[in-house]
Amino acid sequence: xxxxxxxxxxxxxxxxxxxALVLAGAGSGxxxxxxxxxxxxxxxxxxxxxxxxxxxxxxxxxxxxxxRLGALLPINTRGMWVGTFHGLCNRLLRAHFRDAGLPQxxxxxxxxxxxxxxxxxxxxxxxxxxxxxxxDVQRFINGAKEEGLRPAQVEAWDAHRRRLVELYTLYQTQCxxxxxxxxxxLLLRAHELLERNGPIREHYQRRFRHILVDxxxxxxxxxxxxxxxxxxxxxxxxxxxxxxxxxxxxxxxxVGNMAxxxxxxxxxxxxxxxxxxxxxxxxxxxANALISHNAMRLGKNLWTEQGEGEPVRVIELxxxxxxxxxxxxxxxxxxxEGRARSEIAVLYRSNAQSRVIEHALFSSGIPYRVYGxxxxxxxxxxxxxxxxxxxxxxxxxxxxxxxxxxxxxxGIGARTLEQLGDLARQYNTSLYGxxxxxxxxxxxxxxxxxDLVTSMAxxxxxxxxxxxxxxxxxxxxxxxxxxxxxxxxxxxxxLQELVNAATVFAAxxxxxxxxxxxxVERALPRLxxxxxxxxxxxxxxxxxxxxxDEPLTELAMSPxxxxxxxxxxxxxxxxxxxxxxxxxxMTVHAAKGLEFDSVFITGVEEGLFPHENSLxxxxxxEEERRLMYVAITRARERLxxxxxxxxxxxxxxxxxxxxxxxxxxPQEHLKWLSPREARPLQMAEWAGSAAYRRSDAFGxxxxxxxxxxxxxxxxxxxxxxxxxxxxxQGVRHSRFGxxxxxxxxxxxxxxxxxxxxxxxxxxxLALGVAKLEITSG
DNA sequence: GTGTCGTCCTTTTTT
DNA sequence: AGGACGACAC
Numbered sequence: 001x002x003x004x005x006x007x008x009x010x011x012x013x014x015x016x017x018x019x020a021l022v023l024a025g026a027g028s029g030x031x032x033x034x035x036x037x038x039x040x041x042x043x044x045x046x047x048x049x050x051x052x053x054x055x056x057x058x059x060x061x062x063x064x065x066x067x068r069l070g071a072l073l074p075i076n077t078r079g080m081w082v083g084t085f086h087g088l089c090n091r092l093l094r095a096h097f098r099d100a101g102l103p104q105x106x107x108x109x110x111x112x113x114x115x116x117x118x119x120x121x122x123x124x125x126x127x128x129x130x131x132x133x134x135x136d137v138q139r140f141i142n143g144a145k146e147e148g149l150r151p152a153q154v155e156a157w158d159a160h161r162r163r164l165v166e167l168y169t170l171y172q173t174q175c176x177x178x179x180x181x182x183x184x185x186l187l188l189r190a191h192e193l194l195e196r197n198g199p200i201r202e203h204y205q206r207r208f209r210h211i212l213v214d215x216x217x218x219x220x221x222x223x224x225x226x227x228x229x230x231x232x233x234x235x236x237x238x239x240x241x242x243x244x245x246x247x248x249x250x251x252x253x254x255v256g257n258m259a260x261x262x263x264x265x266x267x268x269x270x271x272x273x274x275x276x277x278x279x280x281x282x283x284x285x286x287a288n289a290l291i292s293h294n295a296m297r298l299g300k301n302l303w304t305e306q307g308e309g310e311p312v313r314v315i316e317l318x319x320x321x322x323x324x325x326x327x328x329x330x331x332x333x334x335x336x337e338g339r340a341r342s343e344i345a346v347l348y349r350s351n352a353q354s355r356v357i358e359h360a361l362f363s364s365g366i367p368y369r370v371y372g373x374x375x376x377x378x379x380x381x382x383x384x385x386x387x388x389x390x391x392x393x394x395x396x397x398x399x400x401x402x403x404x405x406x407x408x409x410x411g412i413g414a415r416t417l418e419q420l421g422d423l424a425r426q427y428n429t430s431l432y433g434x435x436x437x438x439x440x441x442x443x444x445x446x447x448x449x450x451d452l453v454t455s456m457a458x459x460x461x462x463x464x465x466x467x468x469x470x471x472x473x474x475x476x477x478x479x480x481x482x483x484x485x486x487x488x489x490x491x492x493x494x495l496q497e498l499v500n501a502a503t504v505f506a507a508x509x510x511x512x513x514x515x516x517x518x519x520v521e522r523a524l525p526r527l528x529x530x531x532x533x534x535x536x537x538x539x540x541x542x543x544x545x546x547x548x549d550e551p552l553t554e555l556a557m558s559p560x561x562x563x564x565x566x567x568x569x570x571x572x573x574x575x576x577x578x579x580x581x582x583x584x585x586m587t588v589h590a591a592k593g594l595e596f597d598s599v600f601i602t603g604v605e606e607g608l609f610p611h612e613n614s615l616x617x618x619x620x621x622e623e624e625r626r627l628m629y630v631a632i633t634r635a636r637e638r639l640x641x642x643x644x645x646x647x648x649x650x651x652x653x654x655x656x657x658x659x660x661x662x663x664x665x666p667q668e669h670l671k672w673l674s675p676r677e678a679r680p681l682q683m684a685e686w687a688g689s690a691a692y693r694r695s696d697a698f699g700x701x702x703x704x705x706x707x708x709x710x711x712x713x714x715x716x717x718x719x720x721x722x723x724x725x726x727x728x729q730g731v732r733h734s735r736f737g738x739x740x741x742x743x744x745x746x747x748x749x750x751x752x753x754x755x756x757x758x759x760x761x762x763x764x765l766a767l768g769v770a771k772l773e774i775t776s777g
Numbered sequence: 778g779t780g781t782c783g784t785c786c787t788t789t790t791t792t
Numbered sequence: 793a794g795g796a797c798g799a800c801a802c
Binding site: 057058059084085086087108110111183184186187218247248250251349350351352372406409411413414568569570571587588589590608611612613614623624627649650 | 778779786787788789790791792
């Protein structure tokens with residue numbers, strides 16, 4: 001188990017029981033250390049499998065951890081507390097729903113459900129959604145919750161914010177009435193439960209002697225507090241993370257948690273894993289050099305025993321179309337060299353870039369796979385089916401009610417629902433609860449719908465989970481609806497896939513054949529019927545696990561409720577054509593944690609990567625740099641950085657110069673396939689440049705590629721009045737001082753320039769308005 | 778209740 | 793440019 005660990009990995013794995021922070025660089029064997037540590041703790045008898053808690057951010061990494069652990073030790077990992085923050089909190093709340101003040105059947109709102117709930121709330125209270133856009137309200141509420149704040153604790157320093165706090169309060173009341181819980185609420189509730197309930201807190205504090213955290217740099221304030229609370233009884237926290245790979249600050253992750261952890265817990269051990277087993281030297285050194293430009297770091301330098309390998313290839317092309325075409329040609333030659341398509345990744349900063357690349361790949365007939373986009377459980381037809389199922393569990397779930405009350409249409413219109421909503425408010429009940437108060441024509445259809453849902457709920461007491469879903473799809477009219485819809489073919493297939501998913505789920509949970517709605521008593525903490533000594537892989541006698549406390553509450557959940565949680569917490573795969581050998585397309589964010597033999601990082605331009613929206617603050621630029629660091633370190637053997645001088649964005653052609661990140665990598669690691677000029681090339685120069693023609697000498701097929709296509713615009717500049725502006729030009733502004741134009745967009749009087757000023761940072765100015773003096777270029 | 782037209786927005790995303 | 797969503801008309 002321990003063989004072939006390097007000294008640092010070995011030290012981390014065998015650390016005595018104490019708090020520890022492991023700074024694990026990209027490709028340094030982080031997951032391996034985490035799982036081997038768990039196995040080691042179990043095997044040496046320092047912990048029982050259920051005395052460990054391991055927490056991750058994604059279901060995928062939780063699964064991987066369990067799989068690897070299962071491979072290391074002959075134990076049944078089922079029922080171990082290994083999961084995502086949200087998954088574990090859900091488990092906690094299910095087990096102690098009463099103490100947490102939740103109904104037994106509480107359901108989980110995903111982001112879209114939450115937004116719908118907020119829209120409904122705003123409408124019901126006549127809130128001006130110009131002044132309070134639902135998305136902003138959502139962000140405010142989630143932001144507060146992620147800071148661990150209830151409405152009373154949020155500072156409201158002006159009228160607008162006071163109103164937001166009011167809305168937060170109202171939203172909370174609505175959620176409670178409906179028995180639903182959003183993602184952030186899972187964490188906050190679980191935290192409050194542990195904080196306020198001494199016996200429960202002490203039970204879990206006694207139980208989990210070892211808490212292991214993956215991707216610690218991505219934790220937010222509330223998650224960190226949750227961990228601290230859980231470890232408050234003397235448990236050891238083993239936190240693994242990489243501050244250089246923190247790329248989720250924009251959604252509340254706080255890298256500062258790493259430094260705080262180091263300070264507050266004064267961990268006796270900070271271990272750095274700096275040997276990289278993934279990339280060749282030039283790639284790794286490029287990444288190191290780049291990230292060294294960040295000021296806010298804990299510090300770490302990756303090295304490799306592999307040779308320096310090939311230099312990083314860099315190429316600048318006249319346009320996004322040519323960039324895509326060039327990539328496709330290069331991909332084709334990589335494939336013809338015998339490389340697997342699935343080992344080639346094309347990464348981009350923003351999703352908007354994928355279209356052009358997809359188009360080029362498609363035209364060339366190269367199979368590709370795009371990550372991101374709609375996931376299985378987020379599909380419209382699936383959400384409809386799930387809404388029926390949720391109503392079966394909880395008729396007061398207004399979100400679900402509204403989603404399907406008139407889908408398929410059954411003559412219940414907006415007016416009827418408005419009336420119903422008024423009544424519900426009047427009698428302080430759910431929409432379902434308000435049905436008896438309805439009179440008139442609208443009422444009869446509503447009663448019919450209510451009967452439908454109640455009869456389905458009856459079936460839930462008889463039918464198994466897959467049977468129930470089949471029943472719902474049929475009797476709700478969903479099947480018929482999609483059969484008659486022109487493009488309903490896929491949707492019908494997905495609905496069938498939902499039945500399959502439920503079959504698999506029921507088998508995994510051992511509830512096959514049991515009625516979907518019937519409670520299944522299970523003592524979750526019990527892992528094995530009879531804890532006994534095993535013989536470990538090394539012939540080691542493994543002591544019987546320590547006797548843990550009996551659970552305070554047994555988890556009682558119906559197969560249906562369990563399936564619904566599963567659907568909310570794990571949105572499912574979002575990949576088309578899984579399994580096929582295809583070129584991988586994804587955003588840099590989505591690539592985190594993955595690795596490929598060959599990687600293309602596209603759009604390495606100022607304004608795009610780093611993204612212009614991040615340039616307003618220094619912290620933003622550092623996050624962009626970390627993002628580039630993550631991108632570079634995905635590559636094992638070959639790395640390409642590509643950039644385009646012009647690019648279609650939001651229906652406008654934009655011109656940009658190469659990313660500053662390119663200048664932060666020492667040239668010795670780079671091999672320019674296009675001329676690297678002190679200033680960006682003019683397109684006219686480019687089209688005729690010898691370097692471009694020479695590019696065929698690099699072994700790419702020149703056939704199939706047309707001669708250099710003239711750019712869509714003659715020069716990369718705009719003319720406003722009698723002035724002609726170009727990228728890279730020096731300018732002077734009366735107030736902002738000296739600066740350089742780093743990007744241009746628009747035409748004539750409407751054009752804008754992004755200017756990097758020497759003293760005041762980057763500004764975007766309207767050229768028709770701003771008075772600029774051209775100083776050079 | 779459904780279909781069409783216009784308006785708005787557009788960084789990154791998991792649970 | 794292109795998609796999503798909301799307002800309006802049939």
